[in-house]
Every structure is written in C-alpha cells, then in structure tokens.
Amino acid sequence: MISRRTVNDLQKLLGKANVITDPGDLIAFEYDGTIDRGWPSAVVFPTTAEQVSGVVKIAARDGLPIVPRGAGTGLSGGALATEGGIVLVMTRMKRILELDLENRIAVVEPGLVNLELSKAVAKHGLYYAPDPSSQKACTIGGNVAENSGGPHCLLYGVTTNHVLGLELVLADGEIVRVGGWGRERPGYDLTGIVVGSEGTLAIATRICVRLLREQESVRTLLAIFDSVNAASSTVSAVIRRGYVPAALEMIDRVCIKAVEPVLHCGFPLDAEAVLLIEVDGLNEFVDAAASEIENLCSEFGAREVRQATTKAEREKLWAGRKGAFGAFGSLFPNYYILDGVVPRTQLMRIVDEIYAIGERYGFTVANVFHAGDGNLHPNILFDERVPGATEKVLEAGGEILRLCTAAGGSLSGEHGIGLEKREYMPLTFSPADLAAMATLKAAFRSEPLLNPCKAFPAHAGCGEVGAGSHKAQPLAADYYV
C-alpha cells in the first residue's frame, strides 16, 4: 500500500503526469517477459538523475521498495514489483548525451533503446556491439542491469565488456560516477560490479559505452542439417579448430516450422536443424574463414551450406533467428524460455537430454540458441489454459536447469536470475559464495530498498511467489527475446 503523502510527494517531484497509481494504468506494469506477475503501488517516470535520487529518498523514507524497469522485456522477472512498491520506469531518460567519435565512445541515458544507439552512430561507420534479440525494444539501462548478451557476443563480448563507466544513484540518493569513462582508472572496478547486478545495488542514470567500427566485410552462412546431433558436433568442431566466428547460432526443426511460414527467411522446412554462422573482419579473413567453416560444416554432415553476402540476404536470415520467439505463437499460445549455459563440448548430449525431458513431460521443446558459447534457449511450448500446465512447465524447466548445472554450466547466460531462478542459485553457489555476494548489498546499503528479493534465494521478508501465482505470458507478434 502507498500513502497519500507518498503519492503527493512523488507528484510534486515529478509532475502529476509522471506518477501512475490508478489500477487501470498500473496493470500495464505488472508483467515483464516472464510468466510471473507483480503489482506495484505506483509507477513513476523520472527524467533526470536528480529526480531518480528524489524518488529513492522518498521510497527510503516511506519504506517502499523500488523496482527499476526499462522496456519490460526482461526474461527473469527482474522488473516485477513482487514486493509491491514503486516501479521506476527509465524510458523517458533516453537521450544520447555525448558522442565522442575520436575516442569511439558514447554517453547515453538508460532508457535509450539498444538498437537506436547503433542507428544513431551508423552514419559514422560505428555500432554498439551487444545485440540482444530484443534490441528493437530493450533499453541499454536494462542491458546494464542484466549484463545482456546477444548473438554477436561470441566474438565481441557481452555488455560488461562494452560499458566504460556509469553514473549511479545509490540507495541513499547520492549520485556518484564510477569507472574511467574511457580511461584507465585506479580503484575498485565498480562499473564491473554494478553491470549485471539486476538493479539490486544502484540505479544507473548515465552509461558510457564503447562503440565499434563496422567491419569491412560480413558473411553469413546457413548450414542445413538432417540431425540436431550433427549440428551440435559441428559447433564443437568449429570452436575446437580455432575459429571464433562473430556469431554461431542454432535453430531446430520446431523453430524452423514456426518461423519459416511467417517470415520466409529461407530455412528449409524439412531440416532438423540449421546453423547460422557469421564471420566478419577484413576481406582477406572473411573469404578464407567462410570457406573453411563451410568445409567443416560439410565434413560434419551438413547437407547444404549457403552463403549470404549481401546485406539484404543476411538480414533475412537474421530476421528468422531474432523473430523465432514471436513465431512460436503459431504453434502454441504460450512458451517458457530458459537460458542455461553448458560447456560447448557437451552441447550434443545436453540438447538430446533436453528433448527427452520435454517428451517425458509431454511438451514440445523448441531450441534456438547461442550455440557458439554454449548458451541454450530451450523454449517449452504450452497452453496456460490447460489446468496444471504452468506448474508442469516450471517443473520441466527446473529439470533442464539442473541438467545444465550438473554439466558444469550456469543457470543463466544472459537473462539474469531475477525472480525466476533465484531458488536455483544454491545449485551452483555455496552458502559462503552467496554470503560473499550478499555482502556487496551491505556495502551498497541497497537492501531492502532496491529490487529486493531478486537474484538471490528468497529470505524472511520476501513475499511468496509460489507456483500458484504464476501466470503465462500472452504472446505478441513482435515479442522478441
């Protein structure tokens, strides 16, 4: 619950239009990209760091949690107000504040949509490398919170490798700058600590990022396989032979069947799996690498390899990859996406076992994932209207996560732990590990104010989000992952 006084103070600080408390409006902020829900007491839209600081102070005074939120595309429940409180929506802070072409860095506000940055700097031959599939919608602030990846992170690294500095609002409202903003700087790497902390330590209000020079040449290969196993072993072979492509993605039969009739991207409907492999760099390198990888694909059983050389051809293939999730709607009303990571050499065995788990539970599983770095995205397709289906999906999901961690992998490659996977953390981290992580919250004095009960196992004081309260997500046509 929220008091009249709190609302008045928020309105005074932000203007009436930037504070939402009407249930009819709040409902638009009770969800993110997961299948949980959380009901906020208020939703606010700050436009400056000072306003964010003001909101933090009001929330701290009145004992309300703050849940920072970007575009709400998150896939681990990180932006859900499960403990009530104030959802702090950053989407009105979306300016590019500085563009330093000489040093190839940009300073942006957190609400800027990921793809908008690359579009804005394209005329200078530059781009921002991390490219989550939701990049048309997700914000860079959200990417910072989750340490987001994307297909091209195989070669170029994830968000943390591209963020050079942050302006932060701390839990006491203080505004600080951390990191070198393009320079080497002594002291603790606070930027590295905050990136990926899922909004639990501080709120970023300015973000300094590195921009990359567009490559001279880009080539995308589509390798078509009659078995998933052959595709998986090709992935391992490419890595083992010493190639690190810019991207190496796998799309299985179920996904192809969903995506091809809708997007017509050129994936053969009778294939069991396709690999999307992109190499970029100098002309001399791309020519040689593309032909060597093509040979390798054939050697490991690809029935056909096609090379896309023009931008239009490439974009068509990538539309198929990035639009796969939206296309699941043609098969089932709902899907549940996982994000486990396994060592790349174990892909073949793990993918097999994931299909087997799906079969055991009676679900169709669609795999579309970042094969090059072992980051799996199994999608369990289901219908939430079937009684008990959601619970069963979560159970199957849990089994897949246990499979990944038992293989020496991770619970999450890029989506974050959030609400969804917090209870699985003890699978990979000991009590001492978790205590050492909790100490970071103590140092930032951010608990219980900033995104409480996320990313780590629930403790006393966290509300119950049992299986009973799970609801499945509705599918929208342009719903990306």
Add this chain to the structure above:
Amino acid sequence: MSAAAIANLLSETLPHAQVLSGAGLDGYELAGARPLAAVRPATAAEVADTLRLAGQQGWAVSPVGGGTMLDLGNPPSRLDLLIDLSALNAVVDYQPDDLTLTVQAGITLARLDALLAEHSQVLPLDVPLPERATIGGALACDAAGPLSLRYGTARDLVIGMQAALPRHGLARSGGKVVKNVAGYDLAKLHIGGLGTLGIITEVTFKLWPAAPGHGSLVASFDSLTEAHAVAQQILAGQLFPAALELVGPRAGAALAAGSRAEPEGEQWLLAVRFMGTFAAVQRQTRDVMTLCTQGAAPVVTALEPEQRTRLFDGIRDYGRAAERTAALILRASVLPAQTAQAIAVLDRTGIRLAAAPEILARPGRGTARGYWREPAPAEAVRAVGSARAELAKLGGNLVVERAPAGLLPAIDAWGPDGSDLGLMRRLKQAYDPDGVLNPGRFVHGI
C-alpha cells in the same frame, strides 16, 4: 605478538604450510619493510585459514605472488605476515576443446603459456616478467601488456574466480562457462583490487585460439605529433592490430641497445603487431606501411620474428627487467585520442625533475608511462603533484607504479580521484572490517 609466537600459531593451525621466520625471511620484504613471519600455504583452504587467524589475532597480512609488482601501491601501514602463494601453482582443469582453463593463483604466466602452446591456444595476458609473474599477482595488480589493445585486460578474460575472504572464507563467483550472469561478478572486485578485499586463490579463464599468422613493423617519425596522428588513424580504421605502441626516443634507444636497428636522434617509433590469418596479417602490414609512409615516416621496417619477439617482450618488461630497472615509473591515463597530451605532461614532468624520462605509450588505451632511472626525490613530490593537476584538466589521472624508497606515501601512489571514494571505503569496510588485508596500500588509504 612476537615473531616466534606468530610462527608457532601458524604452524599449529596450518599443518601443510611452510612457515618462515627469522633468517628464513630473507627475500620476503615489501616496500622495504620486513614482516614478522611469512607463510606459504599448501592449499586454498589454508589461505582462508590464515586470513581467519589473522583476523582473530589482529595481524596485517600482505599476499605475494612472484614479487614482480610489489612496488605498486603505497607502503603498507602495517605488516605482520606475508602470504606467499607460490605453492598454489596447479593447473586445476584445462579443457582445450572448450577453450577454458582453471588454474591456481600461484602459477606463473610462462608456465601457462607453455601449457597452452601445446594446444595452439593462448591466454593473451602479456604482463611483465612472465617467468616470475603469477596469475594471482597479475590480476590483483590488473597488469596488462601490449596485447591488451586487441584482447582487453584481465576483466575481459576471467570467467570465474575463487578468493579467500577475511569474513567468508573461500568464496566463488562466475563459473567455468564462457557466458554467465548468475550471481554478482565478484571477480571484478579482486582484479585490480591489490589484494585489499581478498586473496585470489583460483581463476578460470576463457582462452583464445593461437593465431596462425604474425607480423609486425616499426616506423620511425621525426616528431611525436606525426607518430601519434598515424597511430590514431590506424586505430580509427577497420584494421585490427594486436598491439600498437608509441616508443619515445630514449626508450627506443634502450630497446634497440645492442641490436642493429638502433635508431638515430630524436625519433619517435610506432611499433605495430598483427595476429590473424596469414592473408589478413599481410594485408594489414601493407596497409599500415602505406599509412606510415603517407604520414611522413622516413623509415618503415617490417620485423623478422626474432626481432618482433625481442621488441615486444622488451616493451612488455620495460623498466622492470633486472638489468634495466627504472627507479620511478609514472603512468598517465587519458582518453585514447589525448595520448600525445599525456606524453607531453610526462615530458614536462621530466623538465621539473631535471631528468628526461624514457617514454612508452599505448595510444589505443590512452596510457603513457614515463621511466626515470635516477629521479631527484625532493623534486618528485612537487613534480607529480603538477602532473596530476595537468592530467586532471584532461579528466585523466596519474599512478605512481614505482618510486624510490621514501617517496611513497609522501606522494600517494594513486592520487585523489572521483566521487565514488565513499563507496570504495564501504566495500573495504564490508569485506575486511578488521583491516587485515594490505592495509594502507590502495586508493584513498584503503
């Protein structure tokens, strides 16, 4: 507590560790100070036990790896015990097909390089003195070399870490897979943290395939302005050199001493290294040669493999190798395009010290180092202060990486900097409330 009592307590608590005191401490010094005892734990658990004991007894502890960068930071405000990590030198898990490697912190870079070479893989962390430098020490100091231009620094290569913490014992973060966002990335605290929050005991890296082709060239320019302009031109383009270093006239002479390629006069050298497929290396060498020639370089030389190794190893170890040790090393950091200005600040510092520095710079990362063999200590305090003021105007900073005895902490090794001082102190307070680890050596007196 007496040295003997400390040694006894350690021996009782740590059955497998080697405990040293008295004459056994020869060689175990830190910033001229001798500890009361030293301990060489046999396991990570013993490192954690040592820290627990130190907390209980109120000892101040400093970790030591290969001892190659012990000059970094201010002298410890207290020092009772050195922890020598050199016995923790095992390869824990190497998965060549996954391009991942887990090692204990005390392993040397050279041993790692040799192991990885058998599988045509590399950990592109070319820190100074790899024969002695250990992984733990290199990470704690955030040491880097010329290859950081292409591959980034330790923070870009580490995917998992175990550290011994004063309050928590052994704690892990990250994992063994190349992509992972589960849990806080605590490794970032310890990389560059100078062992003030914990002691690194085990590290997992992502590796890179060794490049099949290598090439390099050196261009000499009549002025820094010309050399710097060409460097920026290369960095702004689509070529991707593995390393690109600016070498000042005196440093160039020192690097070339004894070789036939000794430069004449006041020339600035641009040393560029390429790694990749043979065709890509050839193409880049050709393009950069053209850029250098167009940029008015009178001489551009492609290097033979042994010349290349000699030059880039020389740059990597500059001022630190036993035969040519610098007494004072200053590192100026600015935005990459301002590197020439950072160099100018170091030159002016040389005028104030009445001794011109040898200068090496990494324009892709905006760092420039000045090396002095015999600086005048009295002048150094003022000169460093002036250099810091000049760099601050550029938004940059200056770190004293090495100084003659007595100069630190009269000069703070790190300098005043930034609005996040409070947050850094809170981190120290949260992880090491008793001030066990390396007290006084890090930024802001941490």
